[in-house]
Amino acid sequence: MSDTTQSGPVLAADGTPLKRSLARALRMQKVRALMLIAPLLLFVLLTFILPIADMLFRSVENRIVSDTLSETVVRLEDWDALSGETPDEAVYESLYYDLFVAAEAKEHTKLGTRLNYEQTGISSLFRGSGRKVDDIGEDHVKAIERASDGALKDEALWFEIMTGGSNAEGNTALLDAQRLKMEQLTSESFAADIGFVPGAEISELFPRMAVAYTDFALFTAVADEDVVAEEDPWETVFVAFAHSVQADGGAEALASYSGPGAAELQAAAAAIADLEPIAFKTAFLEIDEDWGDLGNWRTMQTYSPTYTSGYFLNSIDMQKGPEGAEPRPENQQIYMTLFVRTMIMSLMITGSCILLGYPVAWILANLPTRSANMLMILVLLPFWTSLLVRTSAWKVMLQQQGVINDVLVWLGLVGDDARLVMINNQFGTIVAMTHILLPFMILPMYSVMQTINPTYLRAAKSLGATNWTAFWRVYFPQSVPGIGAGSILVFILAIGYYITPEIVGGTKGVFISNRIAYHISSSLNWGLAAALGSILLAVVLLLYWAYDKIVGIDNVKLG
């Protein structure tokens, strides 16, 4: 704590180092001060900082692909997306098992929705394939079930085969690995005791089958809350068995197996001997020919990492192509335009707030107290009116059959057939938002102007300055901190506004925040919304930094 080795510590009267004494004396004070702000701190942390951090995190988070298709994404890594060929059989094989489990857990549609943000059509591909995935290897499954007079239709026999009998050695490592996989897939806990441990022997000879059965067991016991030994195993178990036996070395493995049900498995192997080995690729292409589409596979490969820059690229009208980031097709570009529009319109709103607010603030600061209070109420009045009411009022004022147009037509300034379009465009947004944000400009300006001593103006005049020079050279520079504070407030509020642009902005006058709101509540693409929000936040912080560099933040005064 205290650096005491070099010059010797300064000691308090009781011999303890002075620094420690001081720290102890101040600790009580600090704790007390902290307790006072603790409720607010906690509230802000829970309701503001954590949600924001969570939202920002969503802008790069992409677990869903690797969680749902855990094996497929690993195999897909080796696929060369530019080769012009679909991935090889092994990838389709993994896809079969991953998709089957995902379909059982009903997670495949979520993945479809996620990937659909990047490539249209994937959503229906996943939804359709999820329904039909259990048809793959149908003939093999039936053949195995028919073998040995249907002995392998018996759930208990399967249970025994897979556990390897009551005293067999268990493979808990496999069980734990699959537990983890299921937890990642469903985001639920699979920690319960399921009354099943895969046998060590069977999981060594037929690893794929053991995995498939363990998945089944976990899902049955935990999600369906059934007894594993009383349920029919999933088709994947049969398919895994058939595929392993028909693969190289499968026959030998089976021959060396001597555990429970060895005879029945032998019979099953014999029953499928005449069938062609299962071809997963062909089977998937039969389900949906889009599984042969390179674009779909490319998308899956691109978005397989746990974290992705895809949302951010999307936010700036780019996308991840096979050779890295590339601009989106022109007809899909929207966000940059919106960002730029948001910035420019916010600046215009800030500017008009300054122009309209400055004289009002000046009058407020220079009137006698009583009239100033009256005027202040008028300034604050909009605060006490609902935002929607105010915005709707502007709708009434500005629309083509509205008050202003009617008056102009009545005065003959505008022809009845040439009514001005003042709403559902940028003009409408600027007018309505200037009105709504004006108090935020006036209040800081007013409180700064109030502190400017009127003798400065008198001094300037006594030194020979005209009214205008005195104002411009002496009063105005001193009121700049108020303008700065008001501008920062108004500008930051403006670029995040969305209710008013939504109502009066039409298509030409909407802001980036409207798009964010759309992705949050309609398209449910929260990752993109989070990325757009993060960029907006970054832009604000950047502008704030620039403002600090150029004007100096200590030049901002709220009073």
Place this chain on the structure above:
Amino acid sequence: MDSNDPVAQWNGAVLTLRDKERDKTAAKKKTNGEPDLADASNTDAFVEFERVQKSYDGETLVVKDLNLTLPKGEFLTMLGPSGSGKTTCLMMLAGFETATHGDIRLDGVSINNIPPHKRGIGMVFQNYALFPHMTIAENLSFPLEVRGMGKSEREAKVTRALDMVEMGSFGGRRPSQLSGGQQQRVALARALVFEPELVLMDEPLGALDKQLREKMQFEITHLAHQLGITTVYVTHDQTEALTMSDRVAVFDDGRIQQLAPPDQLYEEPANSFVAQFIGENNTLEGVIKEISDGRALVELDGGEVIDAMPINVSEVGQRTRVSIRPERVEYNKERLQEGVHTLKAEVLEFIYMGDIFRTRLKVAGNDEFIIKTRNAPDQVRLQPGQQIEIGWLPEDCRALDA
């Protein structure tokens, strides 16, 4: 700038002509003796108030019928309690307030309708009013800029003005980086830099501590006289008024109660307000018993009789307030003049103040009667409880209005 005396340089460079005029004024003052209060016909008048009245609310007059004439080069102080109208007068002269009635003339020209920035009057404000967003040099340059002066000329004048107040090395600083006294000097330099012929100062030393204030009092007077500037100075501090001014106008209730040089003001107060307001003063109340060519006999409320000089009393039987300065009271019998009336007194308190002794007495029922005596080797130190007899020269005892 190689001269040792920037003020002399300023003088040399600026206004030899004004100096001549000042000499003339000084000469005139000597021959004229006491300047007249309503001497509007004075051809040398530089600033004139003629029957000026001011009301803010249309019901009460803050300034009532003000007549005042200032010759060129004079240092005039407006002194008075707060609310006496002195600052209002200053503001009317500066152009920040308009006179409700009457005429204010500057150098013979009525300035009632001239806006402040065209009057060319330098002004030092109570809070200095240095522009906080400008450096000291920019502050000083401001009045020159608005007059359209060239850059090099501006710089030369700013340097000269800063040297004059011994602030030459502070040009690049901001007002907030200076101490009160330094800000005061800069404010003064700024009011002088555009060479106005009239400078107004509104309680400029109010915010300084005592020592600095005394130093600045001296410097301001020194500068004003050296440069030959006509100065109107507003203060509520009578010491300041007495030490600095050529003449002092004592304000009360919207009127000038007395306009006189400091010594006259102190020694010959024209009424009891001035007597009370300027310096320390003992008062005794009573009735005029006899009055004849410059002598009056006053019977105090306790029955004692004393000699006094009638100032603004004229009739026998009139109530009067008698005023005696503490240092003019004598208790050493040997020094008392023959035949004057004396009063019995009881010593209540003796305060040793170093250079003087201050003794509180009970005289004729008044137990706040103060006498001051010089700390000299032969001086008697009075003891509390001692019974003494006091007296004074009749001309030091002024019978004023009650």
